[in-house]
Amino acid sequence: MKTIEQHKSLKAYNTFGVECFCEYFTSVSTTEELRAALLNEDFSQRFILGGGSNLLLTKNLSGLCIHVDLKGIRIVEENDDLVIIEASAGENWHDFVLWTLDQGYGGLENLALIPGNIGTAPIQNIGAYGVELKNCFVNCTTLDTITATPHRFNLEEAVFGYRNSIFKTALKGKHVITAVQFRLTKKNHILKTDYGVIQEELGSKVSSPKNIAEAVIAIRQRKLPDPKKIGNSGSFFKNPVVTEIQFQNLLQEHPEMPHYRISDSEVKIPAGWIIDRLGYKGIKRGAAGVHEHQALVLVNHGNASGIEILTLAKEIQEKVLVNFKISLEIEVNIY
Ligand SMILES: Cc1cc2nc3c(=O)[nH]c(=O)nc-3n(C[C@H](O)[C@H](O)[C@H](O)COP(=O)(O)OP(=O)(O)OC[C@H]3O[C@@H](n4cnc5c(N)ncnc54)[C@H](O)[C@@H]3O)c2cc1C
Structure with missing residues (x-):
């Protein structure tokens, strides 16, 4: 025991x-x-x-x-082009990404330096710089939290969405993920460099999984606060997705509003821009605050309580609702 x-x-x-x-x-x-x-x-x-x-x-x-804290990485199968790797839930995500790159495997490079563990990565379908976990996901094994019986979820069964999966919705709290399998490329890598910042960072370097990961690491180190130096949980809110009609109305009031069209009828707006626009960047409420360079990141300047941070988050949600008619959804898991 x-x-x-x-x-x-x-x-x-x-x-x-x-x-x-x-x-x-x-x-x-x-x-x-x-x-x-x-x-x-x-x-x-x-x-x-x-x-x-x-x-x-x-x-x-x-x-x-x-x-x-389950550990272990193993090759499940491979051919000349592809490899399927299984990593245990307690492996550190970023260390695993670096390990795959050292083996010459491609697929996870854009997701370098995301904190957390392998077992949690499917829960919110972690994503960054145009890539999401689901792009390389094969399946995950779980134990039912009540009966401890094993299950396996494939790509379809995991129902991935934007920072979402079945483990955050219908099956929230019902499974512990014990391992995740990934399909990675050994050659003919599918590289995603369409984010302007990645292209800028790469400069004249050739696009390769390792070079992209290095670029992503450099960008993230500049842009995001290091939790070892200042307490935070990354993006506190999800970027809201609005309908075309809502978008057109908002654009009339805020012609400079940045946006990404995600379908013919839906547009994603950067929540950080909205929060910044409302004057919250860098503000402090006691030891709770909004990061001075990243308005999407709430921070603990010292001894803030969870309640203080949540109170600030709710204040921001209310301001956004009143001023932009948008309900900001919290990305972080609140307990
Ligand atoms: C500086 C910073 C930057 C970040 N950048 C990004 C980013 O770019 N993209 C992104 O998507 N996320 C980002 N995040 C968020 C975070 O890194 C990810 O959500 C990560 O996957 C969380 O992993 P964790 O192991 O720390 O989860 P935890 O915080 O330990 O847990 C999160 C939730 O999952 C549950 N859980 C934990 N382990 C398991 C398990 N094995 N099985 C079932 N449930 C479990 C917990 O109960 C909790 O509800 C960032 C966070 C920080 C601090």
């Missing part, structure tokens, strides 16, 4: 650096340990923890917090 700690601080386990405690805590490094923790009848509630980079803790957690 794995050690179970009592009344453990989760401050070091969430990138916001918020002080909250869980009633009981265990870290599992095998599927058997995970199964035993899920089936342990001493606990009525369970909380699944990965790298803690997409969380805002607003209260102490009752029951057992299970830190998923």
Whole structure:
């Protein structure tokens, strides 16, 4: 039986650096340990923890917090062109991306330097610079959180959307992901360099998976606050998608509004631009604040509580609703 700690601080386990405690805590490094923790009848509630980079803790957690620390990377199958790799849930995402690049595999380069673990990546279909996890996803294995029975979800069954999947909607909290399989290229890599910043960063360098990853890393290091220096959870809100009619109305009031057309009838607006426009960039409410360079990122300047950060988020949501008639959706998981 794995050690179970009592009344453990989760401050070091969430990138916001918020002080909250869980009633009981265990870290599992095998599927058997995970199964035993899920089936342990001493606990009525369970909380699944990965790298803690997409969380805002607003209260102490009752029951057992299970830190998923399963490790391992293996080749499932390969041919001259493609390879299918399985990585265990507790592997660090960015370390895995670097490992794939060192093997000469392509596919994950645009997703370099995203914090968090492998097992959490499918939950919100992590994405950056024109690529989403779903582009390389083959399947993931899970254990049912109540019965601990194993399941496997393929691409269709995972129902991926923009920062979304079945694990964030219909099956929220019902499965623990234990491993993810990816299909990566060994040659004829499909490179995505249509984001202007990537092209600028690449300059005269040839487009290759490694060079793109280096460009992405350099851009992200300049642009995004490092959670080791200032507590944050990356983008706090999703970029809103509006209808064509809403978009035309907004454009009349804000002709300079940046936007990305995602279909004939839908347009995505950068939430950071809206928040900046409302004067929130760099503001502070006690130790909670909006980052001075990235209005989409809420930060903990020191000892902010989760409630303080959430209160600021709600204030921003209200301002956006009143001024832009847009409901900003929170991307971070609130507990
Ligand atoms: C600086 C910064 C930049 C970021 N940039 C991006 C970005 O560019 N694109 C992007 O998409 N995201 C980004 N994020 C968000 C975050 O990195 C991702 O959402 C990441 O996948 C979260 O992984 P995690 O292991 O830290 O999850 P956690 O925060 O530990 O957990 C998130 C949720 O998943 C649940 N969970 C955890 N592990 C499992 C599991 N094994 N099975 C089932 N449920 C589980 C938790 O209960 C919680 O609800 C960024 C975050 C930061 C701090």
